[in-house]
Amino acid sequence: KNQVEQSPQSLIILEGKNCTLQCNYTVSPFSNLRWYKQDTGRGPVSLTIMTFSENTKSNGRYTATLDADTKQSSLHITASQLSDSASYICVVSDGRGSTLGRLYFGRGTQLTVWP
């Protein structure tokens, strides 16, 4: 069964600290993996995307890693800011075809940054 599991479910950190969010997936075949940031009351916004040939992708203070062999990805946030408080969602595509029904979403990690 194609699934995306994220951990932790929630995380609280102090402003300025670093953190790492985890994503494990069983989606097969694998096409690409995206990390989305979803602020409260808003829709998800894409942060990074990686295919099986990409191990690392950065977007400012966000760095995503991918190990396609172990089917694991992580999102590292450096020097956290209050505005980083949001839900971070891992989304995996199996790329079977053109139908969008082949995207698999994780439940997200709710990150709270305290001053």
Added chain:
Amino acid sequence: EAGVTQFPSHSVIEKGQTVTLRCDPISGHDNLYWYRRVMGKEIKFLLHFVKESKQDESGMPNNRFLAERTGGTYSTLKVQPAELEDSGVYFCASSQRVYSYNSPLHFGNGTRLTVT
């Protein structure tokens, strides 16, 4: 450019009533998608339009849900009659081309539907 807009942002209705959600995609985006997130669960696909045609509606839960995209512009999602388990956040997303590495989804802010 204007983003994906959804209306209303919130809707509270009683069981058995009808609700219609609207989505205006980014101008020029032929692909429009509906998703739903039920409390505590992951976001799940409902259906996909390419212009006015339904490309994939395999995620629609049952025949109480009807989606339309007349003229290939905005889309509506009607729930009739609404049941308690329909409560959740309904997201609309659009993309210029079918989702791919270089064609990400642009999500709206969602409509939070509460059925009492």
